[in-house]
Amino acid sequence: MKSKSKSYLLNVIFLALLSIVIFSLISGGVINNYYSSILVTVGIAIIMTVSLNLTTGLLGQLCLGHAGFMSIGAYTAGIITKQLQAAAPDFPFAWSLAIALVAAGLMAAVFGFLIGMPALRLKGDYLAIITLGFGEIIRVIIENLSVTGGSAGLSRITRMSRAFSENTKLSSAIQFGIVFWIMVVVVTGIFTLGRSRHGRAIISIRENEVAAEATGIPTTYYKLLAFTLAAFFAGIAGGLYAHQIGILTPRYFDFNKSIEYLVMVVLGGMGSITGSILSAIVLVTLPEILREFANWRMVIYSLALIIIMIFRPSGLLGTREFSLIKVWDSTANWLKNTFKRKENKPKLPFMPHYDVWEDSPVLETKNLGIRFGGLVAADDINLCLMNNEIVGLIGPNGAGKTTVFNMLTGVYAPSNGDIILLGKSIAGKPTHEITNNGIARTFQNIRLFKSMTVLENIKVAFHTRMKYSPVSGMLRTGQYNSEEKGMDIRARELLRVFDMEEVADDNANSLPYGMQRKLEICRALASNPKVLLLDEPAAGMNPIETQELMNTIKKIRTRFSVAILLIEHDMKLVMGICERIYVLNYGHIIAEGTPKEIANNSEVITAYLGIPENEKQEGHTTC
Amino acid sequence: MNTKKLLALILTGIMLLSLSLPMAVAEETIKIGGISVLTGPASLYGIAVQKGVDLYMEQLNAQGGIDGKKVEMLWMDDQGDPTSAQAAYYKLVENDGVVAIIGAVLTGATKAVAEAAEADGIPMISASATAYEITTGRPNVFRTCFLDPFQAVMIARYVKDEGVTKAAVLYDNGDEYSTGLYNAFKEECEKLGITVTAAESAATADVDFKAQLTNIKATEPEVVFLPYYGAPAAYILKQAKEIGLDVKFYGADGISNVIDSITDTSLLPGITYTDHFTDDADSEIAKNYMKSFEEKYGEKPTLAFSATAYDAALVMTEAIKTAGSTDFAAVVEAIKNSNVEGVTGNITFDDHNDPIKSVFFTTFDADGNRVFIKRMDP
DSSP: OHHHHHHHHHHHHHHHHHHHHHHHHHHTTSSOHHHHHHHHHHHHHHHHHHHHHIIIIISOOOOSOHHHHHHHHHHHHHHHHHHHHHHOTTSOHHHHHHHHHHHHHHHHHHHHHHHHHHHTTSOHHHHHHHHHHHHHHHHHHHHHOTTTTGGGOBOOOOOHHHHSOSSHHHHHHHHHHHHHHHHHHHHHHHHHHHTSHHHHHHHHHHHOHHHHHHTTOOHHHHHHHHHHHHHHHHHHHHHHHHHHHSOBOGGGGSHHHHHHHHHHHHHHOTTOHHHHHHHHHHHHHHHHHGGGGGGGHHHHHHHHHHHHHHHOTTOSSTTOOOGGGGHHHHHHHHHHHHHTOOOOOOOOOOOOOOOOOTTOEEEEEEEEEEEETTEEEEEEEOOEEETTOEEEEEOSTTSSHHHHHHHHTTSSOOSEEEEEETTEEOTTOOHHHHHHHTEEEOOSSOOOOTTSBHHHHHHHHHGGGOOOOHHHHHHTOHHHHHHHHHHHHHHHHHHHHTTOGGGTTSBGGGSOHHHHHHHHHHHHHHTOOSEEEEESTTTTOOHHHHHHHHHHHHHHHHHHTOEEEEEOSOHHHHHHHOSEEEEEETTEEEEEEOHHHHHHOHHHHHHHHOOOGGGHHHHHHHO | OHHHHHHHHHHHHHHHHHHHTGGGOOSOEEEEEEEEOOSSTTHHHHHHHHHHHHHHHHHHHHTTTBTTBEEEEEEEEOTTOHHHHHHHHHIIIIISOOSEEEEOOSHHHHHHHHHHHHHHTOOEEESSOOOGGGGTTOTTEEESSOOHHHHHHHHHHHHHHTTOOEEEEEEETTOHHHHHHHHHHHHHHHHHTOEEEEEEEEOTTOOOOHHHHHHHHHTOOSEEEOOOOHHHHHHHHHHHHHTTOOOEEEEOGGGGGGGGTOSOGGGGGGEEEEESOOTTOOSHHHHHHHHHHHHHHSSOOSSTHHHHHHHHHHHHHHHHHHHSSOOHHHHHHHHHTOOEEETTEEEEEOTTSOEEOOEEEEEEOTTSOEEEEEEEOO
């Protein structure tokens, strides 16, 4: 561990040395304005690409209007420095630049938030089209406002390469320093955020939105957070751009610009931050290197793109990262070790205390029903789940079992009736809130966060039981460290219970089927529920696996003290472990009782097997 | 794996080849940088500029160059992108050591180059950037094309001479060129007592103008001013015919390539436009230009920008000759005091570094040939 943090420290020293070396090369005139302007362009492209990767790579939402946020930032910053200079010529440029950049980021963030609110309700292609439209709207608005100079744009924005000093070389060097360190801060910020509970929440939305919500992640909040944050950084990049080039034309920030950055993200690998950096460097410098080829340069550039995408379809780095960026982690740790000599005590995830006593109901539904248009999918459902009870919910296909689950977990809002969890009504509340209040579920078709590791899958579920903020996640504060440590301990403990500790660092989708089922249950338990809903846990399992599952379910009940409601078609399992069974048919409960009672109930037999031929006549007359 | 290796080899080969090329030239030359849009949709303008400049430099070098030194033109493609244009500028100035800049072509790119050139004080002439503020407050930045507002003013005066009292405008509100022309036209019309009956606008890249044209028709103007480039103008002319708007149309220099987009050439005689140059110009240098252009490129110049570019090269090299050195300040001073006979007429510069020169009113015949109408002096 110590040597590791030392090697991280080397990275920090490397970055500092790199910036100092380049700084002195520029101020000494070895690197001329041409190369330094390319370096600055690369830096800005990196900020743009990495921030776009936050929405497109980590959150998994295709955004085609990133240049729109850049233009908002560019114009805001440009107008501010121009106005400040006009109003107070003696005000130091460095300060007005700082103010302008912050304002640029905030302005873009406000727009990101406003666009995100309606847009993020949509997914995939629809969101892409909205963001595309947004980018164009922004451009048209800027073209028609007088404060932005209309279609002529802004010019004579003070350029960083001239403003800091009479000595233009020194001024260019300062420009490089500013862009370089802002880039470093943005990149490490996004990187560390991605490795905190907030980052896991964002990635889990990409992996499986329904499961994320059911695991307790407020998905709308995190989508907005990621979107707004990406807009903020794009705004800063825009502010830097304005003061690099000195002129702004609305047309520069068109659809093609957004696509250019998107290409960088895709080329680098969706979700890989170091990949984004690499591809931004390659795609900005390539056309410059190829300038010698005149007309052929676009052909070579496009060919290079095609070749890379053929040989590396998932991008240069896929989702992998270099260790170089783990810098922040280590510096924080190293600083702490040196100056405080105090280890962060692990703080275990918060365990909600459920105020229930033996043999009292934990979950009740009262006359629960839902209609989809004219179709009554469920009606007059009265379920009752006692503390630590295992209850089965069975019924023929299409009886409405999963619909009941979806109402209990807030996926559907019931049309009438009420759901009482631990004495409180939860009907119509959002899924993640219900999860926080103590209901966890699994899905009929497994919904894991596939490209995350087993351990990370569990950690996503701990999300609601932790407190540290996104900022503290970015800065890796003590609170972050102790909570993350505590969570790691808890997650491994949980995996040990299910004999899955040795696969903790494997990707979820590399597990065999039975293990995946187990992991889903394990993840549901991580949020520390009082009620566990299992939707066909034995589906697709062989008899041996089913037997093992029965033992696991029993074990869960005693160990975690949860009430379990399960939907299942495997009668051996249902009859084997359920203490009570509800039978659902055509959206109504037709029977309730012990397994034995149910097995002998004539109505249930009829529902499952149909009416015997010789009794049919009689059946009709009673109707 | 083998294909990869092969590709790598080919690419390396191309690289090496390119490295060996510049080394062939070793004699002492005067290097001038050209920044132009040579690829992409606007390359039509950029290539026209490049051809004009190259033609002049070839003739100059054939006559011995400047004081025995040959002029070497180094061209950079900016793709019309301001960032790329500025990088190209720095590459030319800092890496290649050029002593003057001709370009850029599009307004945004030219502004970005001018922004950098102003700080360095290097002499710069654009042959095509018509936006007013490019030369404002930049003593070292010049142009050889006239300005957008200037053309509009001349058109207003021209229609006044024709006895027109009611004019309408259809313009692109997202385009600086178009809005600039519209504003100047409106202003001059007010001065001259011409009523602007309708000022309709459309968004950039619109292709359906019927709503605006119908509104214009309702106000019964005698002429319609279209500050548009050729491609949208072709749509407008076609749709105007469809809704029965039968008036004379006027345009500025941007509309001159309408001929490339229009299918019904019978509509062409309905349009009159201002140009920097006309093929029928009768001065000695203009005739020579037309002849040598056709000899070198095998076609007539398609755009007047080739002529303004030819003049830009002429003004620049003459100024270097006059200054007797390539010292930036001396060359800038020489350009400022230029008084040379160019292809597009006699060129001098005003206080704002804009050329003082004539406007050529031009139209088409039904076969699509340009027909010179008259020349107006400011």
